Amino acid sequence: MDMSFTQQEKAFQAEVRCFLQEKLPARLSAAVKAGKRLSKADHEEWHAILAARGWLAVTWPKQHGGTGWNAVQRHIFEEECCAAGAPRIVPFGVNMLGPVLIKFGSEDQKAHYLPRILDGTDWWCQGYSEPGAGSDLASLQCKAVRRGDHYIVDGQKTWTTLGQHADWIFCLVRTAGDGKPQEGISFLLIDMAIPGITVRPILTLDGEHEINEVFFEGVKVPAENLVGEENKGWTYAKYLLTHERTGIAGVGFSTTGLAHLKSVAQRQKAHGVPLADDPYFAARLARVEIELEAMKTTNLRVLAAAAKGGGPGPESSMLKIKGTVIRQEINDLTRRALGPYAIPFVSESLDQGYNEEPIGPDYAGTAAREYFNNRKLSIFGGSNEIQKNIIAKALLRL
Amino acid sequence: MDFTHSDDRRMLADTIARFVRENYAFETRAEIIQGDDRFAREKWADFAELGLIGALFEEADGGFGGGGFDLAVLFEELGKGLVVEPFLATLLAGRAIALAGSDDQKAMLAAVISGETLLAFAHSEPQSRYDLADVALKAERDGDGFILSGDKSVVINGGTADLFVVSARTSGAAGDAAGLSLFLVDAKADGLTRRAFPCIDGGGAAELKFDAVKLPASALLGARDRAYCVIEAVAGLGILALASEALGAMETAKTLTLDYLGARKQFGRPIGAFQALQHRMADMLIEIEQLRSAVINAAGALTSDRLSREKSLSAVKYLCGKIGRLVAEECIQLHGGIGMTWEYALPHYCKRIVMIDHMLGDEDHHLARYIALSKEAAP
Numbered sequence: 180m181d182m183s184f185t186q187q188e189k190a191f192q193a194e195v196r197c198f199l200q201e202k203l204p205a206r207l208s209a210a211v212k213a214g215k216r217l218s219k220a221d222h223e224e225w226h227a228i229l230a231a232r233g234w235l236a237v238t239w240p241k242q243h244g245g246t247g248w249n250a251v252q253r254h255i256f257e258e259e260c261c262a263a264g265a266p267r268i269v270p271f272g273v274n275m276l277g278p279v280l281i282k283f284g285s286e287d288q289k290a291h292y293l294p295r296i297l298d299g300t301d302w303w304c305q306g307y308s309e310p311g312a313g314s315d316l317a318s319l320q321c322k323a324v325r326r327g328d329h330y331i332v333d334g335q336k337t338w339t340t341l342g343q344h345a346d347w348i349f350c351l352v353r354t355a356g357d358g359k360p361q362e363g364i365s366f367l368l369i370d371m372a373i374p375g376i377t378v379r380p381i382l383t384l385d386g387e388h389e390i391n392e393v394f395f396e397g398v399k400v401p402a403e404n405l406v407g408e409e410n411k412g413w414t415y416a417k418y419l420l421t422h423e424r425t426g427i428a429g430v431g432f433s434t435t436g437l438a439h440l441k442s443v444a445q446r447q448k449a450h451g452v453p454l455a456d457d458p459y460f461a462a463r464l465a466r467v468e469i470e471l472e473a474m475k476t477t478n479l480r481v482l483a484a485a486a487k488g489g490g491p492g493p494e495s496s497m498l499k500i501k502g503t504v505i506r507q508e509i510n511d512l513t514r515r516a517l518g519p520y521a522i523p524f525v526s527e528s529l530d531q532g533y534n535e536e537p538i539g540p541d542y543a544g545t546a547a548r549e550y551f552n553n554r555k556l557s558i559f560g561g562s563n564e565i566q567k568n569i570i571a572k573a574l575l576r577l
Numbered sequence: 578m579d580f581t582h583s584d585d586r587r588m589l590a591d592t593i594a595r596f597v598r599e600n601y602a603f604e605t606r607a608e609i610i611q612g613d614d615r616f617a618r619e620k621w622a623d624f625a626e627l628g629l630i631g632a633l634f635e636e637a638d639g640g641f642g643g644g645g646f647d648l649a650v651l652f653e654e655l656g657k658g659l660v661v662e663p664f665l666a667t668l669l670a671g672r673a674i675a676l677a678g679s680d681d682q683k684a685m686l687a688a689v690i691s692g693e694t695l696l697a698f699a700h701s702e703p704q705s706r707y708d709l710a711d712v713a714l715k716a717e718r719d720g721d722g723f724i725l726s727g728d729k730s731v732v733i734n735g736g737t738a739d740l741f742v743v744s745a746r747t748s749g750a751a752g753d754a755a756g757l758s759l760f761l762v763d764a765k766a767d768g769l770t771r772r773a774f775p776c777i778d779g780g781g782a783a784e785l786k787f788d789a790v791k792l793p794a795s796a797l798l799g800a801r802d803r804a805y806c807v808i809e810a811v812a813g814l815g816i817l818a819l820a821s822e823a824l825g826a827m828e829t830a831k832t833l834t835l836d837y838l839g840a841r842k843q844f845g846r847p848i849g850a851f852q853a854l855q856h857r858m859a860d861m862l863i864e865i866e867q868l869r870s871a872v873i874n875a876a877g878a879l880t881s882d883r884l885s886r887e888k889s890l891s892a893v894k895y896l897c898g899k900i901g902r903l904v905a906e907e908c909i910q911l912h913g914g915i916g917m918t919w920e921y922a923l924p925h926y927c928k929r930i931v932m933i934d935h936m937l938g939d940e941d942h943h944l945a946r947y948i949a950l951s952k953e954a955a956p
Contacts, residue, residue, distance in 0.1 A: 313913050450711075457941070518939070522936075562910075
């Protein structure tokens with residue numbers, strides 16, 4: 180049992196820090212640290228910088244243009260990026276579709292789509308959930324009917340994150356209606372420029388536009404856009420969801436978030452004393468810090484075991500639940516720390532160009548908003564309730 | 578022992594509930610909060626006509642209620658409807674005038690109750706957090722009058738008020754409860770600037786800057802240096818009001834969630850059939866009833882001795898914060914993705930519930946205060 184970083188790992192950490200210092204544009208990290216809105220161009224700029232270094236596809240094997248990093252390296256990279264204020268990598272093409280294509284796609288599909296993910300030509304979004312199929316994803320109804328060398332797609336997807344920026348959508352579609360629902364699902368790649376596709380914004384509770392509904396009406400999709408075998412899509416989806424889950428502990432976000440929270444707690448005063456020294460707040464801070472330190476090790480343990488076993492299993496559900504609860508707690512404390520100054524909300528102040536005087540401290544403007552927006556963490560990516568079902572069934576065998 | 582409300586109070590509740598049902602749909606409110614004022618002056622006029630502003634004041638001051646249970650009933654109904662009109666601001670500033678004002682000053686309350694004059698209570702400051710005694714804004718003697726200099730922060734409905742009740746330090750050191758005074762300041766006073774902004778839970782507030790604002794002697798409200806007990810008293814009314822409002826909002830959030838659990842089908846059945854969710858709703862019910870009881874305790878204690886009163890007010894505000902967070906987070910979670918959308922009423926209720934903890938002292942502040950008060954009571 181050895182928890183310290185090896186010499187190689189320390190060297191890797193230094194290399195990552197050096198890269199971030201040199202290549203992460205100050206404008207972007209300032210925006211991220213201040214909780215400002217990022218544009219599509221901002222994300223693309225950062226992806227291009229990472230891709231130039233060969234560090235965009237951290238979960239892909241080297242032969243496909245990935246980094247080939249192990250769990251510890253990916254963990255170090257995530258922590259350092261968060262600490263430096265790097266924009267979060269948009270996961271849909273790189274971390275979700277990429278691994279599915281690598282494992283289940285045809286050679287032609289790999290040769291065609293993977294480079295376009297890496298060089299930013301194609302911005303992908305995810306077509307999974309539907310209004311009637313959330314936790315019960317397998318009950319999805321979006322149909323794909325084979326007609327000669329095309330599928331005709333009809334239906335609706337929802338909660339499509341950043342769909343407004345996307346060129347392509349990977350969709351779970353129903354290709355067979357009889358038998359078990361899971362056995363009639365296919366995985367289809369759809370060009371969003373095809374006629375019959377409509378994207379409509381859904382505003383979240385904080386008034387932001389990050390998710391959408393996507394409607395398909397008689398959309399003609401070439402049959403070669405099917406990934407793997409017809410009616411085997413559920414297997415690919417499950418594979419993707421477990422892949423999605425390893426990043427979902429959000430350890431990097433929590434570490435950076437906690438550091439920011441402590442800084443806020445030093446600067447905020449209650450009865451003339453820094454909030455960090457108020458016994459009640461200090462207790463809250465200590466509790467979440469203790470949980471986070473344990474979570475970091477749980478994260479590494481699960482990833483290390485997964486590396487040996489060839490892929491993350493149901494243990495990743497633990498990471499999803501605990502990781503999101505800790506992140507949400509840090510958001511709650513940051514909001515709490517601001518006292519009355521958590522109340523003002525000037526939406527324009529989240530734009531990068533805004534330079535009027537803040538109301539209250541300059542770090543106040545985003546705290547409540549982030550707290551409310553991040554209530555989604557325990558809902559998406561497989562809700563925490565579903566994750567508990569997975570633990571009960573697959574780990575506890577109840 | 579009788580836990581039913583009087584006929585008058587039930588009528589008051591029915592009046593507001595009917596108004597909200599017929600004139601204050603969620604979509605209406607969504608539009609209201611987009612406007613510059615962050616509330617609807619026409620709705621305020623409607624409330625005035627229904628006599629609801631009068632419910633904030635005692636009969637002697639031209640109202641018809643103003644007692645603990647009147648406020649609890651009124652604000653619970655406002656919370657159920659997510660009403661953003663300036664009832665709280667009117668309560669805080671108006672009751673300060675009622676408590677401390679001269680006959681001339683109290684005569685102004687008629688225009689407040691009729692909806693013509695908008696009031697706001699300018700007390701908290703950038704550094705004060707929840708400490709009622711932390712007032713640094715100075716009021717210096719200027720002949721018979723005073724000159725006010727300093728800042729007030731997050732003044733609820735401060736952007737639209739016609740008249741402010743402002744706390745200022747006339748003597749004593751920073752943080753002293755002694756040495757505070759209250760003043761009536763016209764919003765158009767020379768040297769007073771305000772910066773209005775939206776609040777994240779709907780409604781609006783403002784930062785105020787007093788730059789050598791000259792006031793006549795008649796602007797002093799109550800006894801000089803001795804305003805703290807008035808401030809504490811109106812803050813107490815405000816705490817009861819906020820806890821009641823939060824309770825009402827929680828009731829609506831709970832109802833919306835219950836309805837959703839019955840309607841939303843996944844895995845071939847309504848998700849309310851799943852035991853795990855049933856248990857969580859049961860927990861929520863228990864906690865909301867606990868808060869209701871604490872509101873009753875606080876409303877009843879308003880006329881008790883100071884320590885009993887203040888302990889039950891800190892108790893209800895503590896519970897309001899703790900239970901509010903649970904209810905808000907659970908209701909969103911139990912709705913899944915739809916609980917996160919702007920178009921749906923539920924998350925707006927949750928935002929209001931949570932942000933109430935940022936006014937007049939949060940969960941931790943009141944837990945500490947409860948402990949301190951307990952020590953005072955039994956040294």
